[in-house]
Amino acid sequence: MSYLTIRNLSANLKGRPDRILRNVSLQVAAGEVRGLVGESGAGKSMIGKAILGTLPLSIEITGGEIILDGTDLLKLPPAQRRTRIGQFCALIPQDPLTALNPSRRIGPQITNRLVDILRWTRADAEKRARELLAEVHIPDPERVMRSYPHELSGGMRQRILIASAFAAEPKLIVADEPTTALDVTVQKQILKLIAEMQARHGTALLFVTHDLGVVSKVCQSLSVLYGGLVLEDSRMTDFFHAPKHPYSRALLAATPKYTDPDGSLTPVPDAVVAATRAEVEAADRSAHV
Amino acid sequence: MLDGRSQIKRKLPPRLILSAGWLILLGAAAMLAPWIAPKDPLAQDLFLGQLPPAWVQGHEPGYLLGTDSLGRDVLSRILYGTRLALTVALLAGSITCIIGATLGLLAGFLRGWVDIMISRAIDIWMAFPPVLFSILLIAVLGPGLTSIIIAIVVIDWTRFARVIRAEAMTQGAMDYVASAQVAGRTRLSTMFTEILPNVLPTITVLLTLEMGIAIIVEAILSFVNLSISTDDPTWGGMIAEGRTSIHQAWWVLVFPLITLFLTVLSFSQLGEGLKDRFDPVLR
Numbered sequence: 185m186s187y188l189t190i191r192n193l194s195a196n197l198k199g200r201p202d203r204i205l206r207n208v209s210l211q212v213a214a215g216e217v218r219g220l221v222g223e224s225g226a227g228k229s230m231i232g233k234a235i236l237g238t239l240p241l242s243i244e245i246t247g248g249e250i251i252l253d254g255t256d257l258l259k260l261p262p263a264q265r266r267t268r269i270g271q272f273c274a275l276i277p278q279d280p281l282t283a284l285n286p287s288r289r290i291g292p293q294i295t296n297r298l299v300d301i302l303r304w305t306r307a308d309a310e311k312r313a314r315e316l317l318a319e320v321h322i323p324d325p326e327r328v329m330r331s332y333p334h335e336l337s338g339g340m341r342q343r344i345l346i347a348s349a350f351a352a353e354p355k356l357i358v359a360d361e362p363t364t365a366l367d368v369t370v371q372k373q374i375l376k377l378i379a380e381m382q383a384r385h386g387t388a389l390l391f392v393t394h395d396l397g398v399v400s401k402v403c404q405s406l407s408v409l410y411g412g413l414v415l416e417d418s419r420m421t422d423f424f425h426a427p428k429h430p431y432s433r434a435l436l437a438a439t440p441k442y443t444d445p446d447g448s449l450t451p452v453p454d455a456v457v458a459a460t461r462a463e464v465e466a467a468d469r470s471a472h473v
Numbered sequence: 474m475l476d477g478r479s480q481i482k483r484k485l486p487p488r489l490i491l492s493a494g495w496l497i498l499l500g501a502a503a504m505l506a507p508w509i510a511p512k513d514p515l516a517q518d519l520f521l522g523q524l525p526p527a528w529v530q531g532h533e534p535g536y537l538l539g540t541d542s543l544g545r546d547v548l549s550r551i552l553y554g555t556r557l558a559l560t561v562a563l564l565a566g567s568i569t570c571i572i573g574a575t576l577g578l579l580a581g582f583l584r585g586w587v588d589i590m591i592s593r594a595i596d597i598w599m600a601f602p603p604v605l606f607s608i609l610l611i612a613v614l615g616p617g618l619t620s621i622i623i624a625i626v627v628i629d630w631t632r633f634a635r636v637i638r639a640e641a642m643t644q645g646a647m648d649y650v651a652s653a654q655v656a657g658r659t660r661l662s663t664m665f666t667e668i669l670p671n672v673l674p675t676i677t678v679l680l681t682l683e684m685g686i687a688i689i690v691e692a693i694l695s696f697v698n699l700s701i702s703t704d705d706p707t708w709g710g711m712i713a714e715g716r717t718s719i720h721q722a723w724w725v726l727v728f729p730l731i732t733l734f735l736t737v738l739s740f741s742q743l744g745e746g747l748k749d750r751f752d753p754v755l756r
Contacts, residue, residue: 233651236651236654236655237654237655238651238654238655241584241585263659266654266657266658266659267657269655269657270655270656270657270658271657273655274655274656275651275652275655277648277651277652278648279648282647282648282649283647283648283649283651283652284649285649285653285667285670285671286671286753287670287671287673287753288670293649296666297656297657300658301656301657301658332753334753345652348652
């Protein structure tokens with residue numbers, strides 16, 4: 185039984201025919217790490233935002249279901265949906281530099297959510313925040329909790345955001361390209377940290393990224409997205425041995441190999457892109473009939 | 474891993490000290506005017522008309538900044554005028570700020586039809602020539618302190634609304650707002666806990682600027698005789714009266730003008746200084 189099930193989710197630009205998501209279906213089992221890969225504009229972040237209810241106002245969901253723990257979020261009234269998401273889900277955002285409120289100290293930013301939304305006592309929440317900061321290997325948590333975001337480095341801030349995402353023991357975390365804004369050395373540490381935290385807490389993780397290298401390190405299964413359409417849904421090992429869709433195959437072939445530093449970059453062939461685009465259009469036509 | 478960023482300490486900027494100092498002095502003068510003013514600001518003495526200030530030949534003892542053509546003490550009138558100027562600055566400034574900033578926040582953060590209505594209102598509003606508009610308003614409302622404050626609020630709220638709207642839009646696109654939403658906050662509560670603290674530096678700067686502007690507007694209205702009753706001393710009224718005797722008694726015009734200038738300057742510098750010192754984001 186999967187923890188999160190998305191069925192035939194479609195989204196449009198409000199009042200226009202431009203489709204953002206095309207009948208997206210995917211599942212994340214409890215405690216599973218699923219990768220969601222695709223090029224820029226494929227709609228991978230939009231899926232994460234649809235789950236968490238943070239879609240831009242200009243985008244509306246036109247159909248489908250987002251079933252979280254047996255309840256369809258889209259059928260709930262807004263207030264109930266918010267509490268449900270707040271209780272069971274969390275976000276690890278893309279850019280640690282803008283993801284912390286610059287005018288508030290770190291401590292309250294972690295604890296407020298526990299106190300305001302989940303009704304913890306302040307003392308409990310603070311104790312928990314300290315434990316979590318230690319868990320994400322932050323030296324001197326006391327001092328960090330009293331700091332403002334601008335006093336900390338990007339890597340530190342991303343650690344804090346990870347700690348804060350795990351704070352309320354959510355069942356599902358959406359990680360929206362959590363390493364994209366970081367430099368390569370920090371990237372590796374953060375990936376390791378996310379994997380470590382996920383294993384320890386047993387949280388299901390939806391890992392949105394464009395980097396197949398990252399996916400191969402942390403995910404157990406993945407969905408490949410193009411133009412808002414899910415092209416492939418595979419177990420990780422199956423995908424790397426025998427990708428099912430031609431586009432996935434081309435994407436995999438385009439991943440730079442560290443073993444071959446002199447090799448030139450392989451782009452996704454135009455023919456594959458054209459074929460995939462045709463497939464997206466075909467899906468639209470069959471949907472209209 | 475902790476680096477030096479948290480070690481940076483910011484000094485109290487000199488402009489903050491100077492401007493705050495001048496404003497505190499003015500505040501004290503306004504409150505203590507009846508005790509510290511050397512003369513009655515309304516007392517006329519035609520035999521002592523147009524006396525020069527104390528360091529110019531021909532002065533009389535007791536009239537530090539001289540007298541106007543009716544023999545009223547300029548210093549005492551400036552001191553009493555401070556009361557009206559500061560009342561207008563504080564009241565009109567804060568009310569304008571509260572109304573304008575609230576509308577700007579709502580428009581910039583909630584977007585949608587709220588934004589459309591508020592933005593169109595701002596556009597239309599800003600097409601009115603402000604000075605003419607205020608004169609018209611006072612003419613309709615009748616002169617008096619309340620009318621001045623209403624006129625300033627009605628004209629200037631757009632200044633706040635426009636700037637705060639843009640700022641709220643920028644902040645609203647940040648990831649920390651999305652995080653707050655995911656954590657289960659309502660839109661409105663997000664606006665107050667996440668957006669407001671981050672536009673507060675801008676609001677502060679605008680507010681102090683607006684206080685200065687309010688003083689100028691009050692002076693303009695006094696100048697065209699549309700402020701409060703003409704007996705009470707106002708800086709604008711003194712400047713208007715001084716203008717007629719500029720060749721015989723420059724001091725009647727110059728001293729209120731300097732006070733006005735320093736005050737408006739201090740207000741704007743106060744805002745900038747506060748922001749330099751207390752905005753947590755280093756620039």
